[in-house]
Amino acid sequence: MSTEEMKTRIEELNIxxxxxxxxxxxxxxxxxxxxxxxxxxxxxxxxxxNQMDFCDTCKDNEGVYMNYANNN
Structure with missing residues (x-):
């Protein structure tokens, strides 16, 4: 997932x-x-x-987005 794709996906969540x-x-x-x-x-x-790991080096790009979406 590119930077632009990630930004678009997060914006879809209205964050x-x-x-x-x-x-x-x-x-x-x-x-x-x-x-x-x-x-x-x-x-x-x-x-x-303080840093709290949200998703430590997620290799599954879709998993990063879904993890963020499910926790917000």
Whole structure:
């Protein structure tokens, strides 16, 4: 799944862009999606800067999207 496809899929869920970052800044209080070659790394950074793995190096791109969709 490309970056644009991931962005489109998340937008289909009507999630405001302030709640996530795709291949962008790692900021607090948002979900971070980073494409690493052929898979996505997904985690949450809380307001204190602590990282909570959301989906540790998901190799199944569709699984990343579905995991995010089911938890929000």
């Amino acid at each position: 405001p862009s302030r709640y996530y970052s795709i291949n962008g800044n790692i900021a607090s209080d948002r979900y971070i999606f980073r494409q690493i070659y052929t898979y996505w790394e997904c985690f949450y950074i809380d307001e204190r800067g």
